[in-house]
Structures are given as structure tokens and as C-alpha cells.
Amino acid sequence: MPSALVGSLSCARCSRILAAAERFCTRCGAPQVGAATGAATATGAGLLAGVVPAAPTRRRTAAVVDGLATILPAGVLVVSLVRTDTAGAVVAGVALAVLVVLVQLLAVCRTGLTLGLAVTRLRRVDVLSALPPTAATAIRGTLAAWSPHTTITADVRRGRDPLTPALPALHVQQLGPAVVPSAPVAGEGRRAARARQDGTTETRRGARQQVVPLADVRLVPASGDTIVVRGTVLVGRRPEADTPDVTVHALPDIARTLSRNHAVLEWADDLLWVTDLHTTNGTTITSPEGAVQPLVPGQRTAAATGWRVELGEREYTVTAGGPA
Numbered sequence: 203m204p205s206a207l208v209g210s211l212s213c214a215r216c217s218r219i220l221a222a223a224e225r226f227c228t229r230c231g232a233p234q235v236g237a238a239t240g241a242a243t244a245t246g247a248g249l250l251a252g253v254v255p256a257a258p259t260r261r262r263t264a265a266v267v268d269g270l271a272t273i274l275p276a277g278v279l280v281v282s283l284v285r286t287d288t289a290g291a292v293v294a295g296v297a298l299a300v301l302v303v304l305v306q307l308l309a310v311c312r313t314g315l316t317l318g319l320a321v322t323r324l325r326r327v328d329v330l331s332a333l334p335p336t337a338a339t340a341i342r343g344t345l346a347a348w349s350p351h352t353t354i355t356a357d358v359r360r361g362r363d364p365l366t367p368a369l370p371a372l373h374v375q376q377l378g379p380a381v382v383p384s385a386p387v388a389g390e391g392r393r394a395a396r397a398r399q400d401g402t403t404e405t406r407r408g409a410r411q412q413v414v415p416l417a418d419v420r421l422v423p424a425s426g427d428t429i430v431v432r433g434t435v436l437v438g439r440r441p442e443a444d445t446p447d448v449t450v451h452a453l454p455d456i457a458r459t460l461s462r463n464h465a466v467l468e469w470a471d472d473l474l475w476v477t478d479l480h481t482t483n484g485t486t487i488t489s490p491e492g493a494v495q496p497l498v499p500g501q502r503t504a505a506a507t508g509w510r511v512e513l514g515e516r517e518y519t520v521t522a523g524g525p526a
Contacts, residue, residue, distance in 0.1 A: 311335065423516060
């Protein structure tokens with residue numbers, strides 16, 4: 203078979219072509235890491251996080267409702283006109299059916315809904331953009347059932363509506379008492395109130411302890427180099443910044459779980475602000491209590507010291523840096 207394509211692997215470090223059975227690159231010695239399971243279009247990745255695919259029964263029910271919405275009005279029109287003009291009745295019925303189909307197609311391209319999808323509380327979106335499909339994509343997905351899936355029908359009763367944000371950004375009040383300014387307590391003494399205004403705290407013995415602001419914050423991994431965040435830092439496999447005031451920090455990534463420009467880390471107001479740059483494997487933050495939150499791509503989200511930040515498959519613990 204001279205025209206067949208033979209799959210091949212390449213070394214992530216030196217790009218040498220490797221055989222499938224090779225566990226190490228014979229040129230540079232780098233270990234061969236298998237590809238991650240799943241796909242970028244999986245329902246648990248990226249823009250479709252939290253979206254639950256609809257069951258086949260619900261999809262068939264929606265299709266039946268759409269079919270009835272097309273056939274019944276056309277049938278009623280044909281029956282009402284067939285006694286006076288048979289040919290005209292057929293033409294009018296076909297025209298009405300085509301009009302209903304076009305209206306349904308326009309609705310699914312604008313909102314991801316048809317009459318059947320709205321009744322069954324489903325929504326159809328593109329698997330890559332999580333937006334309503336284009337007309338060509340919708341027609342291909344309906345008529346060419348054997349073609350690769352380019353749309354997904356989401357069950358909005360059991361999961362997230364794909365047209366809504368995956369998760370809202372964390373508010374400062376959700377970061378714990380260590381980073382939230384405490385409100386004045388009714389009846390507190392003048393000394394305590396004055397100490398609070400001066401940015402100091404008072405211990406049980408009456409000694410004042412100055413709250414020292416931090417100049418930076420550090421992301422400490424289980425193994426490897428620590429990321430020091432002072433100002434704005436762009437991290438990734440091979441990050442490139444457009445402005446000189448942004449520091450770039452390249453992370454070694456043989457397994458290719460990081461994107462070229464993966465995330466932006468900002469240290470401001472004693473908080474670490476993390477922004478995922480629409481990556482394939484995503485970015486996640488975890489509170490000290492274990493609450494996990496995947497970040498919405500492009501949305502700036504705050505984390506405090508003691509939290510964990512997961513970039514691809516790399517996990518870092520946010521720790522305090524040096525004083526300002």
C-alpha cells in the first residue's frame with residue numbers, strides 16, 4: 203500500500219523521529235512520554251467544562267418535536283387547500299415546510315435552540331468554540347451523521363449551559379480571613395481602632411505588631427524551580443511578551459501539558475491574580491480547604507497564600523515572599 207500514512211513520534215527535546223517502542227531518545231536521552239488521554243474537544247476540557255451531553259433519548263425527542271413542527275403546519279395547510287387547488291396546495295405545503303426549516307436553522311445558529319431543543323431543555327453548540335454552530339456545521343451534523351462530531355447537544359438541566367460562564371471569578375471575600383480586611387467591631391476601644399487605622403494589630407498583651415506588605419509571592423512546586431512573581435509574569439512552555447514590563451518565565455515541559463503562553467500571574471494588593479490564556483489543558487486553583495475551581499479562560503481570578511495553582515499538570519503552592 204504505497205499511499206498509506208505511517209504514524210510517527212518525535213522527541214519533545216530534539217525533534218528526532220522515534221519508533222513507537224522506544225522509551226528514550228537515542229540522540230539526547232530524553233524519556234518518551236505518551237500523549238495525554240482524551241481530546242481537546244472533550245466535554246470536560248476548556249470552554250465545555252461542566253457541560254453534560256444530552257442522553258440519546260432526549261435528543262431523539264427533540265428531533266421528533268422539530269419534525270412535527272415542520273410537518274403538521276404544512277399538512278394542515280395542504281388539507282385546507284387541496285379541495286380547491288391540489289397543485290397549489292402541495293406547493294404551499296412544501297413552501298411552508300421549507301420556511302419552518304429555515305426559521306429553525308436560523309434559531310439554532312443564533313441561540314443554539316430549535317423548538318424541540320427548547321422544549322426538552324437542550325442546547326446545541328460547536329465543540330471547539332462552545333458557541334452556536336454555523337449553518338454549514340449544523341446542516342452537516344444533521345444530514346451527515348457518519349461525519350466526525352462537530353457539535354454537541356448539551357443537557358442544561360443536568361449541567362452547565364455552554365453559553366454561560368463556566369465559573370464566576372472568586373471574590374476577595376472568598377479567600378479567607380487572612381486576606382480580607384476585618385470590619386470594625388462595635389464597642390471596640392480607641393486604642394484598637396487607632397491600631398486598625400494605622401495598619402497594626404494588637405496582641406493579647408497589648409504589644410503592637412506591624413502588618414508588613416509583601417514585595418512578591420512565590421509559587422513553589424513539589425520539585426523544580428520556584429516561580430517568583432513580582433509585578434506581572436507570563437509563564438508557559440515558550441512565552442513571549444509584547445510589552446517590556448512583563449517578565450517571562452519559561453517552564454520545561456517534556457510532556458507538552460503547557461501551552462506556549464499558558465497563564466499570566468500578577469501580584470497586586472497582596473493577592474495573586476491568575477489569568478488562563480485560553481489553554482488546552484487549562485489552569486486550576488485550589489483553596490486550602492480543597493475546593494477546586496477551574497479558571498474561566500481570559501478571566502482574572504484571585505488566589506491567596508496557601509492556595510495551590512495547577513498549570514497543566516504542574517502544581518504550585520502559593521507562599522509569601524520577601525517584605526516590600
